Amino acid sequence: MRIEIRGGRVVDPASRTDRTATVCIEDGRIVAVGAAPEGFRADRTIAASGLVVAPGLVDLNARLREPGLEHKATLDSELRAAVAGGVTRLACPPDTDPPLDEPGLVEMLRERARHARRAHVHPVGALTVGLAGTTLTEMGELADAGCIAYSQGDVPLADTQVMLRAMQYAATFGHRVWLRPHDAHLTRGGVAHDGEIATRLGLPAVPSCAETVALGTILALARETGVRLHLQRLSTAEGVAMVREAKRSGMAVTAEVAAHHLHLCDMDIGWFDAQARLDPPLRGTRDRAALRAGLADGTIDVVSSDHAPVDDDAKLVPFGEAEPGATGLELLLSLTLKWGAEDGIGLADALARVTVSPAAVLGVDAGVIGVGAAADLCVFDPAVHWRVERRALASQGRNTPFLGHELPGRVRYTLVGGLVVHEA
Amino acid sequence: MTIARNPQLDPDGKLVHLLTLEGLPAETIVSILDTAAPFASIGEREVKKVPLMRGKAVFNLFFESSTRTRTTFEIAAKRLSADVINLNIGASSTSKGETLLDTIDNLVAMNADMFVVRHAQSGAAHLIASHLHATGKPHVHVVNAGDGRHGHPTQGLLDLYTIRHYKRDFRALSVAIVGDVLHSRVARSLIHGLTTLGTPDVRVIGPKTLLPTRVEGLGVHVHHDMREGLAGCDVVVMLRLQSERMKGALLPSSGEYFKHYGLTADKLARAKPDAIVMHPGPMNRGVEIDSPVADGERSVILPQVTFGIAVRMAVMSMIAGA
Amino acid sequence: MSTTAADPRRDALPDAEEALAALAGRMRAGVAHDAAFVGIYSGGAWLAERLAALVPGDHPVGFIDVSFYRDDYASKGLKAGARRSDLPFDVAGATIVLIDDVLYTGRSTRAAINELFDYGRPAAIELAVLVDRGGRELPIEPTYVGARVACARDLSIVLARDASGRFSLGTRPVEAA
Numbered sequence A: 001m002r003i004e005i006r007g008g009r010v011v012d013p014a015s016r017t018d019r020t021a022t023v024c025i026e027d028g029r030i031v032a033v034g035a036a037p038e039g040f041r042a043d044r045t046i047a048a049s050g051l052v053v054a055p056g057l058v059d060l061n062a063r064l065r066e067p068g069l070e071h072k073a074t075l076d077s078e079l080r081a082a083v084a085g086g087v088t089r090l091a092c093p094p095d096t097d098p099p100l101d102e103p104g105l106v107e108m109l110r111e112r113a114r115h116a117r118r119a120h121v122h123p124v125g126a127l128t129v130g131l132a133g134t135t136l137t138e139m140g141e142l143a144d145a146g147c148i149a150y151s152q153g154d155v156p157l158a159d160t161q162v163m164l165r166a167m168q169y170a171a172t173f174g175h176r177v178w179l180r181p182h183d184a185h186l187t188r189g190g191v192a193h194d195g196e197i198a199t200r201l202g203l204p205a206v207p208s209c210a211e212t213v214a215l216g217t218i219l220a221l222a223r224e225t226g227v228r229l230h231l232q233r234l235s236t237a238e239g240v241a242m243v244r245e246a247k248r249s250g251m252a253v254t255a256e257v258a259a260h261h262l263h264l265c266d267m268d269i270g271w272f273d274a275q276a277r278l279d280p281p282l283r284g285t286r287d288r289a290a291l292r293a294g295l296a297d298g299t300i301d302v303v304s305s306d307h308a309p310v311d312d313d314a315k316l317v318p319f320g321e322a323e324p325g326a327t328g329l330e331l332l333l334s335l336t337l338k339w340g341a342e343d344g345i346g347l348a349d350a351l352a353r354v355t356v357s358p359a360a361v362l363g364v365d366a367g368v369i370g371v372g373a374a375a376d377l378c379v380f381d382p383a384v385h386w387r388v389e390r391r392a393l394a395s396q397g398r399n400t401p402f403l404g405h406e407l408p409g410r411v412r413y414t415l416v417g418g419l420v421v422h423e424a
Numbered sequence B: 001m002t003i004a005r006n007p008q009l010d011p012d013g014k015l016v017h018l019l020t021l022e023g024l025p026a027e028t029i030v031s032i033l034d035t036a037a038p039f040a041s042i043g044e045r046e047v048k049k050v051p052l053m054r055g056k057a058v059f060n061l062f063f064e065s066s067t068r069t070r071t072t073f074e075i076a077a078k079r080l081s082a083d084v085i086n087l088n089i090g091a092s093s094t095s096k097g098e099t100l101l102d103t104i105d106n107l108v109a110m111n112a113d114m115f116v117v118r119h120a121q122s123g124a125a126h127l128i129a130s131h132l133h134a135t136g137k138p139h140v141h142v143v144n145a146g147d148g149r150h151g152h153p154t155q156g157l158l159d160l161y162t163i164r165h166y167k168r169d170f171r172a173l174s175v176a177i178v179g180d181v182l183h184s185r186v187a188r189s190l191i192h193g194l195t196t197l198g199t200p201d202v203r204v205i206g207p208k209t210l211l212p213t214r215v216e217g218l219g220v221h222v223h224h225d226m227r228e229g230l231a232g233c234d235v236v237v238m239l240r241l242q243s244e245r246m247k248g249a250l251l252p253s254s255g256e257y258f259k260h261y262g263l264t265a266d267k268l269a270r271a272k273p274d275a276i277v278m279h280p281g282p283m284n285r286g287v288e289i290d291s292p293v294a295d296g297e298r299s300v301i302l303p304q305v306t307f308g309i310a311v312r313m314a315v316m317s318m319i320a321g322a
Numbered sequence C: 001m002s003t004t005a006a007d008p009r010r011d012a013l014p015d016a017e018e019a020l021a022a023l024a025g026r027m028r029a030g031v032a033h034d035a036a037f038v039g040i041y042s043g044g045a046w047l048a049e050r051l052a053a054l055v056p057g058d059h060p061v062g063f064i065d066v067s068f069y070r071d072d073y074a075s076k077g078l079k080a081g082a083r084r085s086d087l088p089f090d091v092a093g094a095t096i097v098l099i100d101d102v103l104y105t106g107r108s109t110r111a112a113i114n115e116l117f118d119y120g121r122p123a124a125i126e127l128a129v130l131v132d133r134g135g136r137e138l139p140i141e142p143t144y145v146g147a148r149v150a151c152a153r154d155l156s157i158v159l160a161r162d163a164s165g166r167f168s169l170g171t172r173p174v175e176a177a
Helices: A075-084 A103-116 A139-145 A160-173 A196-201 A209-225 A237-248 A285-297 A332-342 A347-352 A356-362 B026-044 B067-079 B100-109 B124-134 B153-167 B185-196 B226-230 B254-261 B301-320 C008-012 C016-030 C043-054 C107-117
Strands: A002-012 A017-026 A029-033 A044-047 A052-055 A057-059 A087-092 A120-126 A149-151 A176-179 A228-231 A253-258 A302-304 A377-387 A406-416 A419-423 B057-062 B083-088 B114-119 B141-147 B174-178 B201-205 B221-223 B235-238 B276-278 C036-040 C061-064 C095-103 C124-132 C144-148 C155-161 C167-173
Touching (some): A002 A347, A017 A347, A075 A087, A075 A103, A087 A356, A087 A406, A120 A139, A139 A160, A160 A176, A160 A228, A209 A228, A209 A237, A237 A253, A253 A285, A253 A356, A302 A332, A302 A356, A332 A347, A332 A406, B026 B067, B026 B153, B026 B185, B026 B301, B057 B067, B100 B114, B114 B124, B124 B141, B141 B301, B153 B185, B153 B235, B153 B301, B174 B185, B174 B226, B185 B201, B201 B226, B221 B226, B276 B301, C016 C043, C016 C124, C016 C144, C016 C167, C036 C043, C036 C107, C043 C095, C043 C155, C095 C107, C095 C155, C107 C124
Parallel strands (some): A002 A044, A057 A087, A087 A120, A176 A228, A228 A253, A253 A302, B114 B141, B174 B201, B174 B235, B201 B221, B235 B276, C036 C095, C124 C144
Antiparallel strands (some): A002 A017, A017 A029, A052 A377, A377 A406, A406 A419
């Protein structure tokens, strides 16, 4: 299969390419950017004039809900959503039912994902058995099965001795550890950011120190052990400042922010809108500004979708009983473009946060456009705005606080391994 | 960012539900208090009933038990000639798998006209009201009888009625609210009501563990020393301290709480000589209030209960006719 | 929405003070010496106070607000500004003259009679009105009438009282339902 994507604006953050060019694809790989090689006869030509040709998006945090939570979503529905959002590669956290703490589960998941022939799926293995925070998983076995990192999902690791030993063990073999900084005790019972909004609405609160206390512990133990650490979903201004300081001191750590935290804050809870029930909670306007600044200055490396399909029954309940989470795969590109446009970030720089940067955190060679690279591409129309509506979403989770919002950028074609897996 | 329109007012600004006092225009609050006044006299008549809501079905939906609040709503609805159906749901229906909104849909199918809702979760009444709107049942009304820590607007209104009855003009008052503001829907509703009616000095008094973050944002002054906080005030509102607050490291003991924040004659002497003492009930004597003060001549705790029925009649008859 | 001076139909209204004098004259001839006068808010309440002075006898005066007994609550809701009914005598066994400014459909009178019975069982109820404009929708007839007038259906007749206490009658368009 030979495909020619003709006349698009090719934006490759890794090589700082931003020019109109034709991309030629053969046998799943990019064979030319610019003039077609001699004798290249395309089976299919995609007219991309006016469109941006970018590397396929890489998402570090997308829940597929398999195994065990198929009433919320299935691998099939969520991989469809991924490519509809231009996401060609994603990491899924281990918080399934049962959690991804055994090689068999990981192999099965990878096999099912391969079979779906859409986005590449990288399972993140459980750091502790059952995510219970007491016993280490067989990280070596899990790595052989295909895990690229180890995390606790959304379960805080309360026992600092276990955390220390998990990092020591992972560091021994060069395994990556991804952790969300949230203190098990300070988050207890909380459903909203501890600020004026939670006070007004009478919602049990999660203070910012729930993040910073855990972050302090994680950074100290990571320094001690030299583990390859990635920090997931920062939410506070203080947290951003701590990571900035850690990086300044020379620590090799990467950090991520969820796309919704770049745009929303606790005021968006309105009158108890369960769509705005997220974890970590939407925080104050000051935090939102700090997250955006941190993303711009490189303190935060990656924007993730924090994709969490939640069924309607789990949202049509009072705010505090609602399950946290929102569908996000199909919004990641638009929310990143919106951030870039609003904060004066160039297109290539904005796209770097969802392509080459997350690929580096994953440790895979992806997220780039260049001769010889895998043809995982996202071709989108940057000029079109679309309205987020339930029926416009491929994800089985139709709940997001952005319902009704107009967002920039619409994916037209998604290619994975040189095949068009989505077009609209 | 989007801030939804106040969901208890229709597009013409008429009150269709009572969910919170926050954002309610001062004229609406005053109009409820004014309407409550003539209802107050009905309790003194031969026939303690008016036919306003004859044939209307009022469902008292108590997902959290509260005999007192349920009883006052029941009396209020019956004095308006409504048919009252009491449902103490507790955890029973949720354990059977029925959701809150399933319950509502079923009762709407039984031709409910009004729901009086008590729920442990903040925002439960808002959820029901928006569900009724979304399912095309705008003629069914919701009265919030207490949602989590968020609001208890009829309690707030009866507190305002009581304060107006004894003190007349809100624009010259100092009101002190003492105790567990963090968990108190009563405090939140009263604070919104007082600030909306122009009360210049609203104070909250309590330990840092029982005051919510940035409570100053509600327009109140914060005091931790009760003697200092009561100085020169016209109204003292004591909040109920739930016994479970002794767990979870909020307080060391009820005895130490009483030492710092229990209302005694000695502490009350710091307030103005004609200050009134209020409490939403039920009282914990010897925990937040000393018996001689609770039963003393400055206590208006029992009149609050009487006024509460009139205020609830006013609210129900105003929204049921909207 | 107040009275329009240009309305040609307004001239047909009688002088309120003359109508009051006529009503008082008729009541003098018929009202029991100890009958209680109960005015329906707001016009009837003003009239009850004046009539208690004009009609000889010992007439306790009460006031009644029929807001809680109206039959249009389901369609119009509760009007703001309801007042407390005040009947400072024992209704049970009393002879009561119910007083209103304008008698039209009879619905306010029905509401007032119902409310009186919730205070007790009166011995008798009579009805005195300043103006009877016809148009009854219920079988209610006044005992004493100051004046009878005809009036267009789209107008309400309104009693007003100026600073010196003088009454006058005017009209205003019926509020859109």
